Amino acid sequence: MAGHLDGGRRDFLLKAGLGGGAMALAPYMALAQQRPTGTAANDFRIARVTAYSLQFEGTFEYGGLKKPSRDSATYVEVETRGGLVGHGITTIADPGAVAALVNLVAGPAIIGDDALRHEAIWDKLYWSLSPRGQTGFAGHVMSAIDIALWDIKGKAYGTPIASLLGGARAQVPVYVTFGPAFLDQNELVAVAKDMHSRGFNHLKMVVGSNALPRRDTRPMDQVVREDTARVAAVRAAVGPDAHIYVDGNCSFDLPNAERLTRNLMALGLSFFEEPITQNDVRLMADLRRRTGVTLAAGQNETLAYRFRDMMLADAVDYVQPNVMIGGGYTGAVKIAGMAAGFNVAIANGGAGALQNMHMHAGLANGGFCEWHLPWMGLNRRLYKNMPEPAKGLLAVPPGPGLGFEVDKDGLMEMRVRG
Ligand SMILES: [Mg+2]
Incomplete structure (x- = not known):
């Protein structure tokens, strides 16, 4: 390479x-x-890298509802010769493709390398998977492996990843993503009320459900009208003091994003996440300048220059480097440092609160993490002893590394074979 x-x-x-x-x-x-000495654990050379493609079929049970819920992920384990096992995860990319890349390309490339040298391994994988600066699946592969390496590092030093990253705080604030597109308006209101009554005062819901990718066949003006009604119904249900966030998942063009933004700002909107197709930096800057909306973006980005350009263009109020997608902790902390230099806030988008919380607790400029209800269905099946939020806060687990472990039965149950 x-x-x-x-x-x-x-x-x-x-x-x-x-x-x-x-x-x-x-x-x-x-x-x-x-490093720790005198034990077999002090041989940190990588002996095994294994990825699993996972499919979760469960139920979404909130607000008195019980609806089918699906999700997918790629789960990765890295084991050292000394027997330490770290685990990582990524999502929002075909899990079979990512698992194959890990098992056939990225994993074999780092066998024998020192697991504690995360910068060296990150650089090696970057130039191997992205020789001309492409991103795509490479960011997902690197993220899952890097999270596992930091889990190993935490276990080697007997401390949580958040402490290794700086230990700025013991717990992080969370917002709850309560409103997936598969809920109708009445169901949305029921779940919003349920979450609000459980102490979540920061609530995020999806808008523009795949409008621009054309998986949704409604005319765009109808999408804007119905999303406005959905948010208005939630606002009426939770009252004026709750913070409402929306996530467009890059589903709008500029004119329709602007129409929806103006409608939602009149209802009280704390931020609009990824409103514009492809996170087009120029168009996001236009939207923000025209409407004054608070804008968040970046969960699907890997390359640092994309974040740099967002901030140079005054396109965002929050950048959202996600350790599950943007290159693990090794990649995301560089974005967080750059954001500090621009006095732009960071927040978690794209789910993954259990992993991202370590960065937001570790760094002084850490911010909100996303408690994504459908994603947590998969997580509760995959992990044992995972932390849960209370009163809108998520405490860093005291154990070393990530602080929670895989449930082997859940892993094998969700594993896609073939
Ligand atoms: Mg998002």
Whole structure:
């Protein structure tokens, strides 16, 4: 993967890094001396990387409803020669394709590497999977592996990932994503009331359900009209003091995003997440300038320059690097640092509160995490001893690494074979 990169600094960095012999070890001697010693656990070379494609078929049981709910994910385990096992996860990309990439390409590429050297492994995988700066599946593959590596690092040092990242706070605020598109308006209101009564005062719902990708055949003006009615009904149900957020999942063009934005701002809107197709930076900046809406975006981005351009263009009020999609903690903390330099807030979008909470608790400029009700169905089947929010707050588990472990029965039940 390095061969096609000409000379200069990158060759030097690669030679000085992985596989560079004695020269490569020198910068890490001090680090190595700080590691746990005297146990079999101190051989951190990667021995195994395994990915599983998961499909969840469950029920959405809130607000007195019981509806079928589906989700999917790619779950990854990384094991060291010393026997430490870290786990990671990614979603919003075909799980079979991501699992195959991990099992056939990314995993074999890092066998024998030091699991604690997350920057070296991130760089190696980036140039292997994205030799011309493509993103796509590469970001998902790198994210799931990187989360597992940080889980291993936390276990090696006996501390939560949030502490390794800086330990800014012990708990993070959460907003609840209560309103998927499969709920009709009455169901939406019932679930909103249920969540509000459970102490969630920050509530997010989907708008524009796949309008622009044309999986929804309604005319766009009808989508705008019906979404306005749905949000108005929720506002009437939860009262004026609740914070309402909407997520467009990149489903609108600019004119219809603007119409909906103006309607929703009149109802009280805390932010509009990813309103515009492809997170088009110029159009998001136009929308924000024309309407004054508070805008959030970035959960599906991997490359740092995309976030840089959003902030340079004054296109966003919140950037949303997601450790499950944007390159793991190793990638997302760089975006968080850049956001601090722009005095732009960060927040979690794209679900994954259990993983993202460590970054938002670890960093001083951390923010909200997303408690996504349908996604939590899959999570409760996949994990044991996972934390749950109380009164709108999610406390970092005290255990090392992520602080929760996989339920092997749940993993095997959801695993897609073939
Ligand atoms: Mg989102």
